[in-house]
Amino acid sequence: xxxxxxxxxxGIASLGLLVAFHLISxxxxxxxxxxxxxxxxxxxxxxxxxxxxVRPSSQPDVSDNIPAYLLGVGKADITGPVVEINxxxxxxxxxxxxxxxxxxxxRAFIVGSIDRPEERIVYLVLDTQSGDTAIxxxxxxxxxxxxxxxSLYGRGNVAVTGxxxxxxxxxxxxxxxxxxxxKGFDKQSYRAIVDGALLSIKRAHESLAPGRLxxxxxxxxxxxxxxxxxxxxxxxxxxxxxxxxxxxKTMTMLKFQAAADGKDIGVLTWFPVHGTSMLxxxxxxxGDNKGVxxxxxxxxxxxxxQGSEDFVAGFSQANVxxxxxxxxxxxxxxxSGEKCNFEDSTCGGxxxxxxxxxxxxxxxxxxxSSCFEIGRRQYAGAKALYQSLTANSEMLxxxxxxxxxxxxxxxxxxxxxxxSIVATCPAALGxxxxxxxxxxxxxxxxxxxxxxxxxxxxxxxxxxxxxxEPSEAQKACHDPKPILLDVGExxxxxxxxxxxxxxxxxxxxxxxxxxxxxxATTMAGRxxxxxxxxxxxxxxxxxxxxxxxxxQSSIVVLGGPANSYTHYIATEEEYGxxxxxxxxxLYGPHTxxxxxxxxxxxxxxxxxxxxxxxxxxxxxxxxxPPIHINVSYNFNPSVKFDRAPLFKHFGQVLKDVSPxxxxxxxxxxxxxxxxxxxxxxxxxxxxxxxxxxxxxxxKVRDDSDWDLIxxxxxxNTVLGTSEVEVDxxxxxxxxxxxxxxxxxxxxxxxxxxxxxxxxxxxxVFRFE
Numbered sequence: 120x121x122x123x124x125x126x127x128x129x130g131i132a133s134l135g136l137l138v139a140f141h142l143i144s145x146x147x148x149x150x151x152x153x154x155x156x157x158x159x160x161x162x163x164x165x166x167x168x169x170x171x172x173v174r175p176s177s178q179p180d181v182s183d184n185i186p187a188y189l190l191g192v193g194k195a196d197i198t199g200p201v202v203e204i205n206x207x208x209x210x211x212x213x214x215x216x217x218x219x220x221x222x223x224x225x226r227a228f229i230v231g232s233i234d235r236p237e238e239r240i241v242y243l244v245l246d247t248q249s250g251d252t253a254i255x256x257x258x259x260x261x262x263x264x265x266x267x268x269x270s271l272y273g274r275g276n277v278a279v280t281g282x283x284x285x286x287x288x289x290x291x292x293x294x295x296x297x298x299x300x301x302k303g304f305d306k307q308s309y310r311a312i313v314d315g316a317l318l319s320i321k322r323a324h325e326s327l328a329p330g331r332l333x334x335x336x337x338x339x340x341x342x343x344x345x346x347x348x349x350x351x352x353x354x355x356x357x358x359x360x361x362x363x364x365x366x367x368k369t370m371t372m373l374k375f376q377a378a379a380d381g382k383d384i385g386v387l388t389w390f391p392v393h394g395t396s397m398l399x400x401x402x403x404x405x406g407d408n409k410g411v412x413x414x415x416x417x418x419x420x421x422x423x424x425q426g427s428e429d430f431v432a433g434f435s436q437a438n439v440x441x442x443x444x445x446x447x448x449x450x451x452x453x454x455s456g457e458k459c460n461f462e463d464s465t466c467g468g469x470x471x472x473x474x475x476x477x478x479x480x481x482x483x484x485x486x487x488s489s490c491f492e493i494g495r496r497q498y499a500g501a502k503a504l505y506q507s508l509t510a511n512s513e514m515l516x517x518x519x520x521x522x523x524x525x526x527x528x529x530x531x532x533x534x535x536x537x538x539s540i541v542a543t544c545p546a547a548l549g550x551x552x553x554x555x556x557x558x559x560x561x562x563x564x565x566x567x568x569x570x571x572x573x574x575x576x577x578x579x580x581x582x583x584x585x586x587x588e589p590s591e592a593q594k595a596c597h598d599p600k601p602i603l604l605d606v607g608e609x610x611x612x613x614x615x616x617x618x619x620x621x622x623x624x625x626x627x628x629x630x631x632x633x634x635x636x637x638x639a640t641t642m643a644g645r646x647x648x649x650x651x652x653x654x655x656x657x658x659x660x661x662x663x664x665x666x667x668x669x670x671q672s673s674i675v676v677l678g679g680p681a682n683s684y685t686h687y688i689a690t691e692e693e694y695g696x697x698x699x700x701x702x703x704x705l706y707g708p709h710t711x712x713x714x715x716x717x718x719x720x721x722x723x724x725x726x727x728x729x730x731x732x733x734x735x736x737x738x739x740x741x742x743x744p745p746i747h748i749n750v751s752y753n754f755n756p757s758v759k760f761d762r763a764p765l766f767k768h769f770g771q772v773l774k775d776v777s778p779x780x781x782x783x784x785x786x787x788x789x790x791x792x793x794x795x796x797x798x799x800x801x802x803x804x805x806x807x808x809x810x811x812x813x814x815x816x817x818k819v820r821d822d823s824d825w826d827l828i829x830x831x832x833x834x835n836t837v838l839g840t841s842e843v844e845v846d847x848x849x850x851x852x853x854x855x856x857x858x859x860x861x862x863x864x865x866x867x868x869x870x871x872x873x874x875x876x877x878x879x880x881x882x883v884f885r886f887e
Contacts, residue, residue, distance in 0.1 A: 187516050188230050188519070193227075194225070194321050203216065208248050238272055241323070241522050244314055254292075254313060255277070257313035294747065302754040337501075341442065344445070396444045396486050409488060411495065465567075525620065525744060527741070528543045535712060548604045548686070555699060567699050601697075655722060687701075761797070769793055771790065
């Protein structure tokens with residue numbers, strides 16, 4: 120990315136910003152993770168350890184003929200531009216999309232009351248880095264435009280969560296800070312997500328029918344670790360002793376079953392693991408490990424006797440903040456092979472050589488093998504849990520409720536659990552934010568665990584002060600965080616980070632879903648869930664049947680990052696350590712307790728009857744956040760035109776197949792191509808593998824398959840020529856012998872602006 124392009128444009132709005140961006144363009148921007156294979160089953164070194172913890176329900180029997188809810192599920196394509204747009208997650212301007220590993224999807228789950236159809240919730244799981252203020256705004260506006268039938272869905276009952284993949288196209292977020300490395304705000308990228316999310320809701324709505332919800336949990340032991348253990352150990356020993364692990368190993372599953380035919384139509388799971396299996400040097404779009412898990416489970420159960428043909432599997436995040444999929448730990452990639460320094464994740468005093476290792480780290484494939492393996496482990500855990508959910512499992516039964524409001528966290532005053540009156544602060548990021556994590560190290564001399572006077576080059580204070588020098592009050596409010604970027608108080612050309620946050624809870628019977636806008640750390644999520652469960656117990660009617668889940672009256676899960684992206688939520692003790700997660704906790708040391716206070720104080724809205732005072736006096740919506748869709752800058756160049764190479768035509772095969780292939784070989788072909796931004800081919804595919812069956816060519820692989828890879832590269836910018844390379848990594852299972860061919864679908868843009876579709880087909884080859 121040409122950083123000077125951003126600096127020049129923003130300089131029109133502010134001379135100070137021009138100077139700051141010039142400095143950043145010269146010094147570089149730290150590679151931080153704030154947004155933040157060939158698969159061979161018989162060679163697996165490890166496999167998921169699943170321990171189903173489903174307990175028989177102690178509730179009154181619910182007859183198989185008596186449905187409890189209206190249920191609907193839907194799925195739609197949200198794959199944005201897969202080339203020439205910076206990937207969203209690692210904040211590295213050099214990580215620009217070059218193709219597609221696996222398509223991205225929105226998965227929608229609707230639950231409604233049968234007796235009161237207007238009482239519904241919509242839970243979206245997007246294969247994106249997070250939810251976002253602008254994305255949610257676009258979805259809500261789109262629902263209004265769908266007509267009165269969709270008026271049941273609005274701000275109060277629609278939750279927009281992201282799987283936290285770091286491998287999707289960027290340039291769709293509302294605030295300036297994440298737009299910087301993405302060269303602004305790209306409406307094609309934005310519309311792909313919004314329109315796909317709306318289509319998934321529409322499909323879920325159209326499929327609504329009576330059904331039942333069962334719930335259970337399982338332990339997955341080998342799919343996540345704590346990447347910031349030094350900070351976690353700062354939490355009280357007595358509190359840590361309550362838990363077996365330094366991260367939550369529990370997957371919670373909600374199974375959707377249709378009443379009419381008893382078929383399962385979907386599952387929604389919560390499990391915490393970062394979407395950072397694909398490394399920072401990867402440039403292929405994918406949904407990372409949760410995208411893998413979802414498609415594996417869907418394809419499995421869609422072809423099963425119990426699953427419906429449109430079965431949808433949502434793999435939602437949980438308290439993901441300090442988790443990592445790089446389960447072998449962090450090591451120094453400087454030739455020493457030693458473990459990174461425990462306190463600050465450095466090697467020889469610098470952060471750059473310290474990298475987490477995934478289970479297949481010896482495969483030099485930008486993390487693809489490890490990504491598939493971590494996804495497979497989640498899939499295996501989910502499949503085992505799914506099979507353990509039977510008629511004797513705990514069933515959800517009770518009202519459907521929800522609320523949403525906004526709170527201004529630039530100065531949210533509340534009573535601390537210790538009795539004192541405290542307040543949050545305008546958003547700010549600390550020096551350790553720029554150090555990155557073991558999943559994606561930062562740059563220069565930034566380090567984690569940097570409190571008080573920052574241990575970094577003083578030039579960064581100069582850069583900071585050009586943008587905005589934090590006041591003494593702001594410094595004191597965030598103490599012990601040394602402020603690097605005072606993002607909540609920089610408003611030129613528009614706000615850099617949110618101060619107004621989403622406060623949302625959903626309820627389905629005894630289940631409460633915390634919809635978290637930030638990445639809660641392991642212990643932060645545990646405290647938040649426990650506070651909600653304890654508070655909820657005071658609101659439950661005495662006639663409510665007891666639940667066997669965790670020996671609590673309420674089942675509480677946390678999903679996010681959702682609705683808007685507010686970076687991290689660390690405990691006060693972790694905040695005091697100021698590793699990456701604490702430095703990225705935007706609103707000061709009391710951030711977590713502020714979220715807990717804001718949600719627990721509004722719990723009566725989840726338990727009130729239609730005639731209660733809460734329903735007669737609607738919840739104050741709070742201050743509206745700014746929407747920057749129409750004022751955001753965009754420095755991503757558009758597609759000018761495409762041209763086929765001299766004496767060739769679009770779709771012509773440049774490198775053809777060999778006569779035959781065997782298992783574990785890769786079919787690699789190339790075509791005269793055109794820019795895929797001309798047509799995103801949503802709900803379609805760029806490439807396909809076709810198999811000759813009974814005289815007819817049948818599609819057996821497309822963009823949704825992990826083993827089919829699409830790459831695009833510009834061969835001549837002036838002439839507008841480009842080339843497409845397609846790889847099919849033939850695995851060890853699921854491929855029948857016979858005759859095959861590869862097909863490429865493209866769209867070329869003429870000098871006049873017209874776009875015309877074309878296709879290319881390889882020769883025939885035999886798979887033996």
